[in-house]
Amino acid sequence: MAVGNIPFPTMPALDGVRLGTTMAGIKQAGQRDLVVVELPETATMAGVFTRNAFCAAPVQVAKEHLAACREQQQAPRYWLINTGNANAGTGAQGLEDARESCRTLAHAAGVPAHAVLPFSTGVIGEPLPMQALLAGIAPAFNACDSQSVAWEQAAAGILTTDTCTKGASVDVPVGDQRITINGFAKGSGMIRPDMATMLGFVVTDAGIEQALLERLLRETVDRSFNCITVDSDTSTNDACLLAATGRGAHVVSEADIDAFTRGLEQVMVALAQAVIRDGEGATKFVTLEVTRATTRQEALDVAFTVAHSPLVKTALYASDANWGRILAAVGRAPVAGFDVGRVVIDLDEVRLVESGGRAPGYTEEAGSAVMAREEITIRIDLGRGDAGGTVWTSDLSHEYVSINADYRS
16 A cells, blocks of 8 residues: 555646556456557657666657657657567567557557657566557457546556556646646655656646757656655666646746646656556655755765665564664765764654764653655755755665566466
8 A cells, every 4th residue: 555645636628638547468358458549640759768778668759759740740640558578678679569560550540650759668578468559458448438537447547566556647837828727647665766666657738849848857857756765776768757738828928837847846756756656566765855965966866875874774574763874875876075063863853963973861661753754855964065966765674575576366
């Protein structure tokens, strides 16, 4: 079960956007596992993808098709997403399977094959079950609808070990008009994205020029999906796509750009945090705030060093106030010229460390009370500069091991 409540919001319809799902039998019988998202010809689109050297076939094809659309000054019209199989580590056959999937949907929709971007998630190293996938494309395409339920069904259709759907929607004032930003994502394990979450899809009815859309996606991903970790593993299939339909108000002025960016970041952060709340086996949602670093990257390096420590994560799971594990992780972060005497560490309202050791007022009882909470903030003041950074993570439980030991059985 996820930490805290993660309700799927009501998603307002966006003009020209439709979503369809089906139970193709790719993952297992009786579960939605194939999704089609239709976008209008007026859309602009930006994407960020995994940096894993073994990036999956659909990632490679999606990047190729996105580039082809830009060369021909066309908009990608469809996202085709399957769960149950990652189509990663599948060589030349995997590339052909991804392309054939695109051709099949393109034929049904009457668009060029490069107007379809494919995405996959699931087991690595197994060939796509093409008979089931291809047979499911027409039913998913024919089921396309613009209503809120279609967004939630699409979010359900991309889950792997997730226990719940993940969505976010905001309404943003732009001049004297309002625009909507809807997004859904999946992710639970193999989460240290290094660019995005395992899969994330965000659509707005705003009109946004291509170069600006790309910049805003990179900036907001860097402050959201690039700031989460469950287990420090980067997937072969990570992708985050942002589409602007152009059917609503156009974002041009600095004030409008600022307003839109705040709304987009709100959606991205909500989705990223939902991934952590639903981390495999998670019982804790942990915020790591690092302040007074010399650079933001230094702050993130410290935060991720703590977040990736198995000893810290197991202490969190056990609600064990073993604060020495946090201190040790901070001390081995890649920071040059560390002055430990300046470092201050707080666990929510409880001061743990100052002046190079345990804070004089600290008690085991106070520390244990905080560690027993489902949501915890660890604050680390480096006393070195004016920069900061925030990372979100989960604990490490017996259930995480069980989920991943039994993943293919």
